[in-house]
Amino acid sequence: MALRKILGMETEFGIFHRRAGDSNPIAASSVLINAYINSLDRSGTASPIPRVGWDFVDETPANDARGLNLFTAMAPEVEIHLVNAVLTNGARYYVDHAHPELSTPECADPLTVVLYDRAAEMILVESMRQANAALPEGEEIVVYKNNSDRKGNSYGTHENYLMDRTTPFSRVVAQIMPHFVTRQIYTGAGKVGSEAVGISSEQVPFQITQRADFFEEQVGLETTLKRPIVNTRDEPHADAKKYRRLHVIVGDANLSQVSTFLKIGPTALVLCLVEDDCLDRTFVLKDPVLAMRQVSYDLSLRRPLELDGGGSITALDMQWEYFRSAQRYAESRGLDCIGGEEVGGEVLRRWEHVLTALESDPMQLADQLDWVAKYRLINGYRERHDLRWNDARMAAMDLQYHDMRPAKSLFSRLGVETLVDDADAAVAMSEPPEDTRAYFRGKCLQKWSDDIVAANWDSMVFDIGDDPLRRVPMMEPTRGTKAHVGSLLAECETSSELLRRLGS
Amino acid sequence: MPERTQKQRPAPQRSEEALVDTPAKSEAGEKLKADLDDLLDEIDDVLETNAEDFVKSYIQKGGQ
Numbered sequence: 061m062a063l064r065k066i067l068g069m070e071t072e073f074g075i076f077h078r079r080a081g082d083s084n085p086i087a088a089s090s091v092l093i094n095a096y097i098n099s100l101d102r103s104g105t106a107s108p109i110p111r112v113g114w115d116f117v118d119e120t121p122a123n124d125a126r127g128l129n130l131f132t133a134m135a136p137e138v139e140i141h142l143v144n145a146v147l148t149n150g151a152r153y154y155v156d157h158a159h160p161e162l163s164t165p166e167c168a169d170p171l172t173v174v175l176y177d178r179a180a181e182m183i184l185v186e187s188m189r190q191a192n193a194a195l196p197e198g199e200e201i202v203v204y205k206n207n208s209d210r211k212g213n214s215y216g217t218h219e220n221y222l223m224d225r226t227t228p229f230s231r232v233v234a235q236i237m238p239h240f241v242t243r244q245i246y247t248g249a250g251k252v253g254s255e256a257v258g259i260s261s262e263q264v265p266f267q268i269t270q271r272a273d274f275f276e277e278q279v280g281l282e283t284t285l286k287r288p289i290v291n292t293r294d295e296p297h298a299d300a301k302k303y304r305r306l307h308v309i310v311g312d313a314n315l316s317q318v319s320t321f322l323k324i325g326p327t328a329l330v331l332c333l334v335e336d337d338c339l340d341r342t343f344v345l346k347d348p349v350l351a352m353r354q355v356s357y358d359l360s361l362r363r364p365l366e367l368d369g370g371g372s373i374t375a376l377d378m379q380w381e382y383f384r385s386a387q388r389y390a391e392s393r394g395l396d397c398i399g400g401e402e403v404g405g406e407v408l409r410r411w412e413h414v415l416t417a418l419e420s421d422p423m424q425l426a427d428q429l430d431w432v433a434k435y436r437l438i439n440g441y442r443e444r445h446d447l448r449w450n451d452a453r454m455a456a457m458d459l460q461y462h463d464m465r466p467a468k469s470l471f472s473r474l475g476v477e478t479l480v481d482d483a484d485a486a487v488a489m490s491e492p493p494e495d496t497r498a499y500f501r502g503k504c505l506q507k508w509s510d511d512i513v514a515a516n517w518d519s520m521v522f523d524i525g526d527d528p529l530r531r532v533p534m535m536e537p538t539r540g541t542k543a544h545v546g547s548l549l550a551e552c553e554t555s556s557e558l559l560r561r562l563g564s
Numbered sequence: 565m566p567e568r569t570q571k572q573r574p575a576p577q578r579s580e581e582a583l584v585d586t587p588a589k590s591e592a593g594e595k596l597k598a599d600l601d602d603l604l605d606e607i608d609d610v611l612e613t614n615a616e617d618f619v620k621s622y623i624q625k626g627g628q
Contacts, residue, residue: 072627072628074622074624075624076621076622085624085625085626156628157626157627157628158624158625158626158627159624159626159627204622207627208624209622209623209624210619210622211623213623213624213625213626213627214627215624215626215627215628216627216628218628283628284626284627284628309628423596424592426596426600427592427596436596436600437600437603440600440603440604441604441607444604451615452615452616452619453611453615455615455619456611456612456615456616456618456619457611459612459618459619459622460610460611460612467610468610470607470610473603473607473610474603475599
């Protein structure tokens with residue numbers, strides 16, 4: 061049976077320090093995150109914020125799932141000197157390269173990912189508020205949840221899926237690649253124009269995704285150059301003998317919660333089908349890298365994609381193939397692998413709904429999908445003022461769609477459907493999910509932050525006075541839940557008592 | 565190895581007019597359109613005032 065999909069997202073936000081001259085984005089990101097951490101320190105609320113740093117001992121982003129080690133010289137660097145905090149909701153909030161980045165805690169179903177992604181947005185909004193209150197008059201740090209500066213520089217929104225190590229990686233690559241290429245029709249956040257070399261505004265006035273312009277390889281380890289559709293980073297942050305973590309770099313940052321839900325849900329379910337080898341048919345695209353752009357540039361959703369060995373299929377029909385396989389799988393094996401019948405049924409229902417609507421009239425989804433909502437707004441403005449697509453006002457509206465300031469966000473004016481309550485997301489800013497190891501991490505930080513010197517995804521390090529530092533391993537993402545350790549954590553008064561009872 | 569299969573079934577029936585330029589005809593579509601008109605009436609107050617400078621100065625390096 062397919063492994064329960066433990067899920068997470070990592071978002072690099074765009075950052076813009078206004079009226080600050082030649083501001084350094086690394087410094088601005090540090091100011092932003094520190095302002096948030098300091099405000100929690102000052103608040104003295106029930107959740108004392110940890111001054112807990114990230115523990116890099118298990119970071120191995122250069123490991124390649126194909127077993128290769130040829131690319132070490134080009135491997136991602138781990139920057140250990142920058143701001144790097146662990147929050148009481150189990151998330152990591154840090155400066156990565158030149159961006160503020162927030163990684164959600166581990167979540168056990170797609171709707172919980174949506175909740176923690178919304179909590180992440182609210183953390184960034186509060187961070188801006190805190191940072192800007194302390195900046196000189198006139199200066200302002202503004203955060204954007206998008207993936208491109210429109211000048212060829214892209215930054216990522218990555219997804220993570222826990223997978224069974226025994227599934228051959230070659231099968232994962234072959235069977236998930238067509239899904240990544242074709243899911244763009246509902247995951248895209250939309251973009252005015254193209255950043256690909258030699259593509260004019262006349263050729264591509266508007267495209268479905270932020271990211272499609274930036275993919276150059278089918279499979280690889282890179283994340284910043286020659287980005288691959290399937291990333292091979294082999295860093296499970298869990299027991300490496302049992303698990304792999306599929307690190308997905310091909311998606312857009314979504315403001316629409318429906319888009320986020322459909323980015324994570326169907327992908328998690330398709331990966332269950334891959335593990336159980338249950339896809340009815342497998343298609344091989346002739347040129348997946350080219351197809352990424354063909355799909356993104358085709359707002360009619362009718363362009364056929366060439367298949368290896370002849371024949372063709374549209375992105376929509378490919379998605380129907382995946383959907384029907386998933387539907388049959390759910391009927392025979394159930395949906396426990398993505399969180400149970402209720403949330404899994406919602407994944408199937410919404411997936412079918414968007415495919416049906418995309419087939420008849422995509423504009424029906426203007427209150428659900430990012431790219432449709434953005435297209436409708438910008439095209440409506442363009443028609444009213446008789447503008448050309450390459451007018452700077454079109455590009456400015458594209459960027460401002462993603463502006464995280466509540467008063468400036470264009471997205472928030474569009475009445476797009478939400479799946480989680482902001483009141484619940486406000487709680488999730490400081491409370492961890494209850495059904496993954498993030499619960500143990502978050503609750504320990506709430507209760508004993510003074511005794512914790514470092515934390516990372518799969519361990520925590522305690523300092524309880526005279527004894528040597530104690531590392532508590534957390535190699536099982538589904539252990540350390542409220543059901544497992546809730547009463548233990550409630551009963552222990554001190555961290556040394558906890559460590560004694562854990563037997564570490 | 566994945567099975568290599570050509571597309572075997574006919575494409576689903578679809579109308580021929582350009583999808584994106586087709587206005588939504590449903591009741592929900594009419595409401596969306598009215599909402600959009602209202603939004604466009606007031607959006608100039610919110611938009612960045614100097615679009616060209618704003619777009620030019622928004623530079624993001626060093627991303628993944």
